[in-house]
Amino acid sequence: MDSCEFWIPGICRTCKIIVLGDAGVGKTSLTHLYCTGRFPEKTDSTIGVDFRERLLQVGCEKIKVQLWDTAGQERFRKCMVQHYYRNVHAVVFVYDVTNVASFRSLPLWMEECQQHLLGPDVPRVLVANKADLVTTRVASTIEQARHLAEVHSMPFYLFSAKGGSREQVDAIFSKLVQQISRQRGKKTEAVRCIKLTPKANTVEEKKEKGICNC
């Protein structure tokens, strides 16, 4: 995703991706790993939102991936929640495999997206984090999570922000960026088609198109 034969200076698109999930599931750790390549040794509870960015090259396009690491705790979200959802291009849902309650909250996070008018066309993925702590006890919840992702047409990743590699975390976000780029391409094409549709100007053309002058 980062090779480029031509470089077009000045063209840079932003992809705003919000990361949602209960407190402590690993949102900060995941976004940190993606943007810096390191698992942070120490994290504090996110208050409001933290921003992290990474610059990518997709073909000849520069893309700024802007991650909104949102607060999991309700009391730290209240004042920011409207801002999270403005002009969102994609969503990452995260739950913690060792915390069943964080899995049960996923429908609420999805509902919040709906309440803020994120349509089904907004790409999303589900990350089951802390895979390094998987035990047989949580295996059935992981299967349920996989099923939930399937039902909602989301890619599913069993991942560990602690033990995962940069390549693995890149795969999660690359998938989203590719989907966003594809959608943008389609929208641009649709606009181009509308602009290029010729108007019926001459009387003959108008007749052919069934347009009447009276």
Ligand SMILES: Nc1nc2c(ncn2[C@@H]2O[C@H](COP(=O)(O)OP(=O)(O)OP(=O)(O)O)[C@@H](O)[C@H]2O)c(=O)[nH]1
């Ligand atoms: N073992 C393990 N611990 C993890 C992993 N990811 C995060 N943690 C730990 O889980 C705790 C919470 O991680 P955060 O990244 O701060 O969680 P968060 O979702 O951002 O939390 P809030 O900001 O409160 O919403 C920290 O102690 C992390 O070190 C992981 O993959 N494996």
